[in-house]
Amino acid sequence: MVQEVEAQLISFYGSVVLKNHRWNARKARAEEYHLIVNRLLEMVGGSLGAKRKESNKAVIGVGLGQFSSSIGLLLLHESFESYFVQKHDRLDTSLSV
Numbered sequence: 001m002v003q004e005v006e007a008q009l010i011s012f013y014g015s016v017v018l019k020n021h022r023w024n025a026r027k028a029r030a031e032e033y034h035l036i037v038n039r040l041l042e043m044v045g046g047s048l049g050a051k052r053k054e055s056n057k058a059v060i061g062v063g064l065g066q067f068s069s070s071i072g073l074l075l076l077h078e079s080f081e082s083y084f085v086q087k088h089d090r091l092d093t094s095l096s097v
Contacts (some may be wrong), residue, residue, distance in 0.1 A: 033080055034048070
């Protein structure tokens with residue numbers, strides 16, 4: 001009985017369909033974050049791929065609030081903050097988070 005259930009679980013989680021769904025979800029999340037970062041930078045007169053001039057400085061504050069979910073959903077604000085800082089580091093500009 002346990003072996004049958006284990007085989008079914010391995011079959012399900014190892015299936016191409018599930019892997020495609022995971023890949024699509026990761027791709028969608030990355031594109032969503034990319035769009036948010038670009039819009040956030042546009043609000044302060046910048047864009048992805050463009051370095052800011054030293055004379056045109058901006059401060060972007062990212063809150064450190066603690067949120068919780070009663071049903072155990074993944075909280076995305078920390079994930080986005082990490083993405084934003086990584087994206088910023090690649091652009092090699094000054095940032096205060």
